[in-house]
């Protein structure tokens with residue numbers, strides 16, 4: 376049975392496809408906890424959930440400098456390496472895809488995700504860098520990796536999925552790339568890559584390969600379909616036929632993002648807004664601007680910043696604001712946009728960032744609401 380190993384899932388998830396299982400987290404569930412509980416974390420599977428036996432599982436590593444036939448069991452991983460806990464917001468490249476074409480007749484290929492293809496969790500495991508060092512790679516000289524033809528670190532999952540990240544990301548101690556065996560203090564559930572998954576903080580979640588059992592250091596990116604022929608961005612004018620996957624750069628770090636998760640009425644002239652903001656490469660969020668009149672006037676939201684360095688802020692920042700609604704209108708548009716530590720901000724509309732694959736929608740998030748008398 377192809378999907379015979381797929382687990383039971385929480386009924387509160389919003390299912391976008393049953394087989395393979397893809398579901399986003401409801402806005403209220405993202406709103407209600409800073410750390411998303413495992414059963415409510417969004418789930419993105421390209422294939423059936425594989426059967427993984429912890430006792431029999433072995434991680435294989437290969438490449439220049441790596442000891443021949445280097446393998447580690449889960450027990451060895453846990454015993455030989457320092458345990459690290461890192462809070463990370465994983466975001467799918469397709470988060471907010473649905474909004475990319477709202478009100479237009481433009482085509483877009485992919486699951487119609489709204490704002491919930493993102494979740495925040497504490498991942499525990501060992502640093503990939505430590506494991507590569509133990510396998511024989513001189514990680515301390517990782518900046519020189521390219522001299523020896525090591526440009527990429529490739530990951531293969533037991534389901535048949537694969538991806539890669541730049542070698543410098545993998546080996547940079549600042550980037551905190553993990554081989555994780557726990558999610559929020561529990562063994563990683565089957566849907567999220569148990570018994571072992573890669574977690575690449577600050578990078579598109581597509582590179583955080585679940586059920587990882589093979590790592591290779593290489594001069595090339597992974598040959599996986601999802602590395603070479605997916606998860607790339609294109610010009611707004613490129614069509615399905617003219618999108619050149621060979622030429623385009625694969626998505627790694629991601630742009631600054633924010634979304635409104637909740638709007639609640641305080642009185643007929645005042646509403647309370649709540650949401651998230653996040654940026655790639657560990658950039659923290661320094662400001663979230665909210666508007667109650669479609670972007671004519673703005674105020675600063677109050678930020679709930681995670682306890683992480685401003686350049687290693689892998690978790691999301693939550694925000695809230697109480698805003699006055701404009702007078703003399705029947706309807707108005709609430710808006711949010713975030714600013715990261717590089718003072719990067721979000722585009723006003725999707726027009727300039729539309730792409731036929733529907734990835735990286737980071738336009739201002741807008742929610743229309745009626746205004747009372």
Ligand code: MTE
Pocket residue numbers: 416417418419420421422465466467468532533534535536537566567568580581582583584585586587
């Ligand atoms: N890893 C494997 N082995 N198989 C997959 O289908 N999907 C990727 C990534 N890693 C995937 C994978 C994508 S596109 C995303 S968005 C994240 O896993 C989703 O992680 P989650 O299901 O734990 O939220």
Ligand code: MO
Pocket residue numbers: 419466467468469580581
């Ligand atoms: Mo994804």
